[in-house]
Amino acid sequence: MPLTPSSTREIPETEAIPKHIAIIMDGNGRWAKQRYLPRIAGHTQGVEAVRGTIKACIERGVSHLTIFAFSSENWRRPAEEIRLLMQLFLAALEREITSLHENGVRFRVIGDLTKFDPKIIDCVRHGEALTASNTRLYLTVAANYGGRWDIMQAIRKMIAENPDSAVNFDESDIASHLTMADAPEPDLFIRTGGECRISNFLLWQLAYTELYFTDTLWPDFNASTLDEAIRSYQKRERRFGRTSEQLEKQQERQQEIRNTILSKNKI
Numbered sequence: 001m002p003l004t005p006s007s008t009r010e011i012p013e014t015e016a017i018p019k020h021i022a023i024i025m026d027g028n029g030r031w032a033k034q035r036y037l038p039r040i041a042g043h044t045q046g047v048e049a050v051r052g053t054i055k056a057c058i059e060r061g062v063s064h065l066t067i068f069a070f071s072s073e074n075w076r077r078p079a080e081e082i083r084l085l086m087q088l089f090l091a092a093l094e095r096e097i098t099s100l101h102e103n104g105v106r107f108r109v110i111g112d113l114t115k116f117d118p119k120i121i122d123c124v125r126h127g128e129a130l131t132a133s134n135t136r137l138y139l140t141v142a143a144n145y146g147g148r149w150d151i152m153q154a155i156r157k158m159i160a161e162n163p164d165s166a167v168n169f170d171e172s173d174i175a176s177h178l179t180m181a182d183a184p185e186p187d188l189f190i191r192t193g194g195e196c197r198i199s200n201f202l203l204w205q206l207a208y209t210e211l212y213f214t215d216t217l218w219p220d221f222n223a224s225t226l227d228e229a230i231r232s233y234q235k236r237e238r239r240f241g242r243t244s245e246q247l248e249k250q251q252e253r254q255q256e257i258r259n260t261i262l263s264k265n266k267i
C-alpha cells in the first residue's frame with residue numbers, strides 16, 4: 001500500500017478546501033436534555049446530521065470524511081444507552097448503505113468490531129464490499145475506536161509481519177499499519193458540543209491537523225456550521241514547523257513560476 005505523506009517527515013500540500021475532515025460528533029445527549037427528551041432522541045437526530053454532513057462534504061469537494069461514532073471508552077455508559085445506540089447503528093447501516101453507494105461514497109469502519117453484534121459486523125462488511133470501488137467521498141466511521149488502540153494494533157501487526165522490526169523500526173513502519181494508513185492525515189478536525197479535547201480519537205494522525213471546536217451540538221450541525229469551520233480553517237497559517245517568512249517566500253516563488261508559465265503561454 002503506498003504511504004500517504006506524513007506531516008512530520010514532509011510538508012503536505014494544502015488547499016482551500018480541506019481534503020480530509022475528521023469530526024467528533026458530540027452533544028447528542030445535551031441536545032435531547034434541552035428538549036426534555038431521552039438521550040437516544042439526540043442520537044437519532046444525530047444520524048440526520050451525519051446525512052447532511054456527508055452531502056455537504058460531497059458538494060464542497062472534500063475527499064475524506066472520518067466521523068467518531070463510538071469510542072473504546074463509550075462502553076462505560078449505561079447498558080441501556082449502549083443497547084439503543086447499537087440498535088440505531090444497525091438501523092442506520094441497513095437504511096443508508098444503498099444510498100451511500102448510489103452517491104459514490106466508499107464506506108468503511110475503523111475500530112475493534114469484535115465486540116459488536118454479528119448482525120452489525122455483517123452489515124458493515126457488506127457495506128464495505130459494496131462500496132469498495134467508489135471514490136467520490138471516502139467515509140470512515142470510527143466505532144469502538146481509540147487512538148491508542150490504533151497505535152497498539154499497528155505495532156502488533158508490524159512485529160507479527162516482521163519480528164526484527166521490534167528492535168529496528170521507524171515512523172513509517174507504524175504509520176503503514178494504522179487503520180487510516182491509506183488516507184491523507186486530516187486537514188481539519190471539528191468537535192461539536194463545546195468540549196475542547198481529543199477524547200482518544202485519531203491521536204497519531206492529528207499531529208498537524210487544524211483543530212476547530214464549536215459549541216453547536218451535533219444534531220444541530222449542518223452545511224452552514226460546516227462552512228463556518230472551513231472558513232476558520234482557511235484563515236489558518238499551516239506552518240508545519242516553518243516560520244511565516246519562509247511561507248511568504250515560498251508563496252512568492254510559486255507566484256513567480258505561475259507568472260513565467262503565463263507569459264510563456266502568451267508567446
Ligand code: IPE
Binds near residue numbers: 027029031071085193
Ligand atoms: C456523542 O454525544 C455521541 C456518542 C458519544 C455516542 P453524547 O452522547 O456524548 O452527548 P453529550 O456529550 O452527553 O451531550
Ligand code: IPE
Binds near residue numbers: 025026068069071199
Ligand atoms: C467522544 O465523545 C466520542 C464520540 C463522539 C463517539 P464523548 O462524549 O464520549 O467524550 P468525552 O467523554 O466527553 O470526552
Ligand code: MG
Binds near residue numbers: 026027028193
Ligand atoms: Mg459527549
